[in-house]
Amino acid sequence: MEDSLTYEKAGVSLKRADEAVSRIKALVKKTHQSSVLYDIGHFAGFFAISQDRYKDPVLVSSTDGVGTKLKIAFMMDKHDTVGIDLVAMCVNDIVVHGARPLFFLDYIATSYLAPEKVEEIIKGIVEGCCQAGCALIGGETAEMPDFYTPGEYDLAGFIVGMVEREKIIDGSGISVGDQLIGVASSGLHSNGYSLVRKLFFEELKWPCDKYLETCQCTLGEELLKPTRIYASSVLCLIRDFQISGMAHITGGGIPGNLKRILPKGCKAIIKKDSWEIPPIFNIIKKQGKIEEREMFSTFNCGIGLILVVNPKYTEEIIERLMGLKEQPFVIGKILERKENEEQIEFV
Template sequence: MKKKLTYADAGVDIDKADKLVDTIKKIAKKTRRTGVMGEIGGFGGLFSLNTNSMKSPVLVSSTDGVGTKLKIAFLMDRHDTVGIDLVAMCVNDIAVQGARPLFFLDYLATGKLKTGTVTQIVKGVGEGCLQAKCALIGGETAEMPGFYQDNEYDLAGFAVGIVDNSKIVDGSEIRPGHQIIGIASSGLHSNGYSLVRKICFEVLGLEVDSHVPELGKTIGEELITPTRIYSETIQSLVRDLPIQGLAHITGGGIMDNIIRVIPQACGIAIKKGSWEIPAIFPFLQQAGNVEDKEMMRTFNNGIGLVAVVPEESAQEVLNRLTGSGEKAWPIGEVTKTRKNARSRVKMV
């Protein structure tokens, strides 16, 4: 073969990747916080821990992705919000254990780097980090020709936070009679999108720009709405109030996630109709003929975060939440479970 081949001939443009790093550095700089050392571009992100205010500091970590919600971004050719979803899915999982987010790293893999698309994605990651008050200190952008379809990519993220051992929220003090408070989601968040896409695009035959009167917007606008980030709300609660348990309502919905923080001797009773359900959920249920139980196990149904608190503190917690601009409702209580009970979760 006479031609001298380069990596670019195989589909990997190193020069373009290098230029993207400069753009990413500018975005990351906006998220910089105390503890960050150096800049993006090294072999690893550096973060200096200051644990002087803690007797026994514990690091809490989580990793996640955005899932098939990315398909909506591909269809709409809109990529500025999925980075927020990515941060939210990781940060919320550590925040519910009482941890304060410190830093975040992302991984983006695609068949061909497109500067505009990647910039939008990373801007979204940066916005998510600003909302969570954590620093974007590193990541990886991989160009993998022949591995992904044109104009598609995948995202993964990794978050680390810190909490004093004595202040970890682990549910161990939860008892029967404790109240369950639900905090509003922004919609679907980032779960159940395989079923969502089947209902919207196969059963109903919608396009992303189809206007849906029940929603007052296009189906694409509804489905691309980013996941709420609750870390600051949680920090405000655990700082002053007796929060015994917290649950991020993701895959598995209300049915499967709350029970993860409830002691084995206890169950939960969730009150039907005790919170506002956004229009997207009844729309999907009716269009897909989805049973109530399946809805509750697949989607958040309008509740993105749950707090479990002593009965005497429930009103104070609700006041704090509504005073900070959150929508919140008392949606149930912790119950005592019979030894041979078939289920620890009841809808009443």
């Protein structure tokens, strides 16, 4: 019947969904190791755990998204890097507890499923999984007409990792005298973009192709720089060094994230001039007339990861991180915290 209603007429195409899956199958397989039992296409993903590697294993999981950084991808019509951000935001949250990433799943939701765009997104996710050393074993692509603005989509990611129970890093080993090693971020990472977009595109009305001399790239290119994935560096460190605690610096900045791992009797003293702050943060601060306190509580300000370590390991850890192509800085120390004192102090 010519006027009969179909799913396709309602805006959902099963053909496009099938095409998207066929486009990404080969990409996804690049992340598979012997632990992955099947290719994508089943109702679930299967991952076998090596019984020889772990004695008392604990599963560690996290879920996250990319946030309004996606709006920049829409503006630039560039979709092959936000998948790296997606993996990074999830993976970095479990490696700070000493967990090795095992497998990742993604969720892509959009009003109109464009197979070629899905393929670009998955390219980024695959690259992120390769950097993190985890397998992409499944996901979901949802086409929901009228639910999302045409041309836009949302992403969510889910990571599962594993750590020996006795090797969990939770901050309980932090003590007075420990030093703080900050590891450089690759830029804004994936936080603070609601403020960033309001500043650059609503108030300043800067175009994405505006060249930023101090950043040596365009505004759009700077804002789309992928979040750094610290998994391989952290796993290398914890193999040889005792790490008292680690914090992934995301939304809330250093104050909001470092305090999550500090014991009640400890406070962190952060030396503000102890690391290089990338130019983009200075541009934001100056152009938005943003107070220093607001900058530190909204953005990572150039520090994407903080390690809390015994001073006797500091020099060796710094050397190791540099050998791993990271940029480390000694940014502070742990002192005894008296009653009513702040847990994080900038000096």
